[in-house]
Amino acid sequence: MKQVLAQAMVLGLALVAALGLALPNAAQAQGGPLRIEITEGTIEPMAYAVPSFVAETPGAQQYAEQITQVIADDLTGTGLFREIPRDAHISRITSFESPVQFADWKAINALVLLTGAVSEQNGRVTVKFRIWDVFAGTELGDGMQFAATSDGWRRLAHKVADQVYSRLTGESGYFDSRVVFVSESGPKDQRAKRLAIMDYDGANVQYLTDSRSIVLAPRFSPNGERVLYTSYESGEPRVHVLNVGAVQSQIMSAGGGVMSFAPRFSPDGSKVVYSVTSGSNTDIYMRDLASGSTTQLTFTPAIETAPSFSPDGSRIVFESDRSGSQQLYVMPASGGEPTRISFGQGRYGTPVWSPRGDLIAFTKQNQGRFHIGVMRTDGSEERLLTASHLDEGPTWAPNGRVLMFSRETQGASGTSSLYSVDVAGRKLTRVRTPDGASDPSWGPLQ
Amino acid sequence: MTYLSKALMIAAALGLAACTSGDRFGAGSGADGYGAGAGANAGIVPGSANDPQSPAYFNQTIGDRVLFLVDQSSLTPEAQATLDAQAGWLMTNSDYLAVIEGHADEQGTREYNIALGARRANATMEYLISKGVAPNRLKIISYGKERPVEICSEESCYAKNRRAVTVISMGLGS
Structure with a gap:
């Protein structure tokens, strides 16, 4: 995997500057086999799990669910990825900082796990996320966060999906x-x-x-x-x-x-x-x-x-x-x-x-x-x-x-x-x- | 021509002018609205389809349109016969101008069909000019496949949509 990832990315949306945040405990980006080759004629879609992002503020619950859904729609819509349904999940992600129980995700054959959290404050929504290589037990690249005014929440979801797509295919995305x-x-x-x-x-x-x-x-x-x-x-x-x-x-x-x-x-x-x-x-x-x-x-x-x-x-x-x-x-x-x-x-x-x-x-x-x-x-x-x-x-x-x-x-x-x-x-x-x-x-x- | 019939013709022409503005312009259904100024009397009613000098006569009796073969812009013998009559009418009724609308059926890409419609309209215009109609009374416009008159996806409809329609209007100087 190419080392192209910033510690945090600042995204300006609707004239609102985003806060940069260096996420703690971000694992090093590393090379590895978890990569999908999108030029092959027929492929088995890569199985991934995306539990609903954690709402970190009282007003963020709805955004967290909607953003998670749009990310999943983006990824699954490519035909390159297959979402493992939530009712099959064993682990629950209740905190963005909790250690990932890789065995639980291996057990349901998820190759990739996407975790995230959403907060909302004063009309601005912030989303942060991490991508995990389940079988290697490591993070794929560094965690990132994006922020925007609340009416730009769909763009935040597309930005996250573009990052996931990019890290897993080596190509730039197209969702945003x-x-x-x-x-x-x-x-x-x-x-x-x-x-x-x-x-x-x-x-x-x-x-x-x-x-x-x-x-x-x-x-x-x-x-x-x-x-x-x-x-x-x-x-x-x-x-x-x-x-x-x-x-x-x-x-x-x-x-x-x-x-x-x-x-x-x-x-x-x-x-x-x-x-x-x-x-x-x-x-x-x-x-x-x-x-x-x-x-x-x-x-x-x-x-x-x-x-x-x-x-x-x-x-x-x-x-x-x-x-x-x-x-x-x-x-x-x-x-x-x-x-x-x-x-x-x-x-x-x-x-x-x-x-x-x-x-x-x-x-x-x-x-x-x-x-x-x-x-x-x-x-x-x-x-x-x-x-x-x-x-x-x-x-x-x-x-x-x-x-x-x-x-x-x-x-x-x-x-x-x-x-x-x-x-x-x-x-x-x-x-x-x-x-x-x-x-x-x-x-x-x- | 009586004052009244002139007035009625102008009224009919105004109806046409209203018809040619904005969205309805491309409908190619030139007969719409012509009866408005015609009245309901028997016999030759000025402005009606049995008045040989009326736009309604042009549209309905002579025929305002010619049809084309698939992806063709050459004029069939039937089309030439219609255009001979159109040319005769236009030379007799020299107060009128004409816009020739070219159309294509839906079997073709949008851009190509605009160009194809232009070819059809132009072939029609050139024929009318060759029969003596002054070029400065004629103008072409292509609608490509944007304004079908028939909407089925079969040859019976396509055949009617591959057309050039001569839409006449009263000239500004009259």
């Missing part, structure tokens, strides 16, 4: 992150759409626009502060930029009579790639946000759309039907000759470069079915992760290990929902949203 998406209501022929933002697990939904105009395909900026989206507010589809904090939007480019859509930020947030339709032709353009200068990147009479930068900013993957059907191409970010990378059966669209740089996710349409899939950036090792009547528009979790996408059910009463799936295709999960939902864009780890 948000997703911007399109909230949908109404039947298919009168569907109302508005932009919304939520926690990655569907909690804390907030609406960013009303439903007067069609809104499509929001995309987070790399730092999560801005959102690009396409709106019909002016009558025709145009790219807009919205400041998430101020909930203020503006049309990105001036000039009427032009349809623009499918925008995405560059990795440094300074540029936007997007499509412009002129007549029957759709090409890809890049706009420098500071100078407002615009560069045309593709020049064929075909449909070129859905551009996405590589994480180093040097290349752009996009879709084009220049060959006669939708296929994926990679070109230098400055434009230039593209290389086709998709060659399988069917049509390929909406490519998205993984933040790790290793894979490109896409929507594939073949024989009346839609799939979310991944391939290496040269097009090799294509793997389809889902299949349904209509799956589309994948977006990467900030650690590049999970995808979220839209799934529309078949028929006159069809509705759209968000799903997530890990890159190995093991765990498909529906993300609960209050209404229908589509076009997710996963923001950065907060």
Whole structure:
């Protein structure tokens, strides 16, 4: 296990500074076999136990139970971990400082034990936790604590889960992150759409626009502060930029009579790639946000759309039907000759470069079915992760290990929902949203 | 044209203008609301579907829309026949402007379908121009798969959703 852990981490949430606390008796982080390899195709989920965190102040009981539940939901939701139910537990954890009875946890085959405590004081919630390697009888890394205002308690839980995930997989987590998406209501022929933002697990939904105009395909900026989206507010589809904090939007480019859509930020947030339709032709353009200068990147009479930068900013993957059907191409970010990378059966669209740089996710349409899939950036090792009547528009979790996408059910009463799936295709999960939902864009780890 | 019929046509056009603002604009169901200014008298009622100069006649008798094959934007012979009649009407009724809305069925990704709808709308517009309609009276917009008129997930519905709809409105100068 890598020695990456601080004695205590200070977390600023909602402008409230957290107290740092060096936990006593913290065991040394150590190397060991307790590690889950998340790239393997099929694995046995790692069994863990998480007894309800101890409430250390009178007002903390409810937070302790809720935080423990969210942590368990995060971990179990990955498909990498399996929670041993509480009614199987032998030991009870009544104090954060009590010695752990490892034999009791070994007896129920828990490989990992997570213990924690929650306190609440003056509207602030503090959570501290330790991760234990049950069979080695040692602590995995050092204990940590996080604090926030009480309305940020879910983020505290996600922070803890991210630490557990990180220590057990060696990867960064993705639970303390948000997703911007399109909230949908109404039947298919009168569907109302508005932009919304939520926690990655569907909690804390907030609406960013009303439903007067069609809104499509929001995309987070790399730092999560801005959102690009396409709106019909002016009558025709145009790219807009919205400041998430101020909930203020503006049309990105001036000039009427032009349809623009499918925008995405560059990795440094300074540029936007997007499509412009002129007549029957759709090409890809890049706009420098500071100078407002615009560069045309593709020049064929075909449909070129859905551009996405590589994480180093040097290349752009996009879709084009220049060959006669939708296929994926990679070109230098400055434009230039593209290389086709998709060659399988069917049509390929909406490519998205993984933040790790290793894979490109896409929507594939073949024989009346839609799939979310991944391939290496040269097009090799294509793997389809889902299949349904209509799956589309994948977006990467900030650690590049999970995808979220839209799934529309078949028929006159069809509705759209968000799903997530890990890159190995093991765990498909529906993300609960209050209404229908589509076009997710996963923001950065907060 | 009598003063009254002109007034009724303007009323009908205003009804259309209201119809084209905001959310309803994309419905593509151009017949909605046209009867409002038409009255209920028998015979040729100005503004009604049996008044050849009315938008209702354009929408219902000539046909305001043409359909396309899967993932295609070329005009079928049937579509060309409809557009020939649309062009004739637009040349006769030169006070009207038209927005051509391109649409796709749900079998396709969202971005591609916006581009495909634009191709369909543009093919329609170019055909009308080739038949003599002034380009400055025409404009295109694509709704991709966002505004289906039929909602089943079968070819019978998809066929009706793959369409270009010519939505006419009274020009500002008239």
